[in-house]
Amino acid sequence: MRPAMAGDQPAIRRMIRRAGINPLGLAWRRFVVVEASEGIIACGQVKDHADGSRELASLAVAEGWRGRGLARVIIEHLQRQSGPPLWLTCREGLVPLYTRFGFREVTDTRDLSPYFRRLMRLARVILRIVRPEEGLAVMLWPESCTNREDWPVSG
Numbered sequence: 001m002r003p004a005m006a007g008d009q010p011a012i013r014r015m016i017r018r019a020g021i022n023p024l025g026l027a028w029r030r031f032v033v034v035e036a037s038e039g040i041i042a043c044g045q046v047k048d049h050a051d052g053s054r055e056l057a058s059l060a061v062a063e064g065w066r067g068r069g070l071a072r073v074i075i076e077h078l079q080r081q082s083g084p085p086l087w088l089t090c091r092e093g094l095v096p097l098y099t100r101f102g103f104r105e106v107t108d109t110r111d112l113s114p115y116f117r118r119l120m121r122l123a124r125v126i127l128r129i130v131r132p133e134e135g136l137a138v139m140l141w142p143e144s145c146t147n148r149e150d151w152p153v154s155g
Helices: 006-019 070-082 092-099 114-130
Strands: 031-036 039-048 054-061 086-091 136-141
Touching: 006 031, 006 039, 006 054, 031 070, 039 070, 054 070, 070 086, 086 092, 086 114, 092 136, 114 136
Parallel strands: 054 086
Antiparallel strands: 031 039, 039 054, 086 136
16 A cells, blocks of 8 residues: 555546546545556545545445455555544445444434535435435544534634
8 A cells, every 4th residue: 555646646536437436536645545566456535625524535446356455454544544533425335344444324414514414415316316226324433523522623
């Protein structure tokens, strides 16, 4: 695993597109990548949002490399590097995966940071149209950070 470099941006974009996850905010400077002989096989980043919240995002592992612990290595590295609190959004089916890393689903919208509150309102509308069978979850690490006084919110 290593920090991404400018030349990694096209490979990161391809990997995120293939994974079918949010293609917005893919700034290579925030990414860590795992590389093999065939190129980048896994990536992830932490995004900073205007409300002060930080999001574990863009976690993707190439199909042939899944199940080998690469996501775990990236998640644990980004948790150590960033520290809490750390938010994430994921498909509802992935909640058990992130629970293993100390993330807990935040179901009460009053406990969401302003960014994630807006995101969930928008996502509910879009998902009803695009993927009605799929739900979106917002999770927070650690769970104890649902107390608003713990948020590093600026403004």
